[in-house]
Amino acid sequence: MEAGKVSKKIDEWIKDKVALAEAKGVVFGLSGGLDSATIALLCKNAFSDNTLALIMPCGSRKEDTEEAVSFAKKFDINYRLIELDESYNKLVGEFKKTQLKESLDHNRKRLALANIKPRLRMTTLYYFANLFDYLVVGTSNKSEWMIGYFTKYGDGGADIVPLGNLLKTEVRELAVYLGVSQEIIDKPPSAGLWEEQTDEEEIGITYNELDACLSGQKSIEKVDLMIKRSEHKRALPDMPDFK
Structure with a gap:
């Protein structure tokens, strides 16, 4: 991958998408991680004056x-x-008032609570997008997108996803070119959903292994299953084709 050419193409693509929507700029979430740092610099290059990080x-x-x-x-x-x-x-407190009596799996309950966070962030992003007539820029990469490693209507809720066709390993190359610090690049990827949570531990394989599968270099049944199960997350809401 020629990072310089990719960077230029993405910059132009962002400009084209904003122009097509007749919007004025872009807004995105900045977490201090690799993907959001890369998006930040791409957006800054595309819109030096109309870029907002939340x-x-x-x-x-x-x-x-x-x-x-x-x-x-x-x-x-x-x-x-x-x-x-x-x-x-406040929101979690309101949910607890429902006093569910069902016996709930701990991991399922933890994930349900954790997913509230990216959905609150999505709501915040769209508030500012509406306020300034900006497009919301998602920070997901192809590795995460293909296996559904994002929250539906959370960090998956965006107008454009500039890194959507770049594997995690390719995002690292682009980050180096753009000037992201090695400290950020080397930081263990984490969605910050709970204490000491890391992407690779939750996914169950490393990003290098995942990218090898997605690029056709190897096959892992688990990855194929994750792609299949998460198809609904990458599509518009399904509806019947009959009346």
């Missing part, structure tokens, strides 16, 4: 928030810091 901690590590703020300042990216902990806690 840093939205919600049960997040203090270090991640600080790194996101530091990154935005370093590259002179317009940003807003919006704390979502209070909103999250």
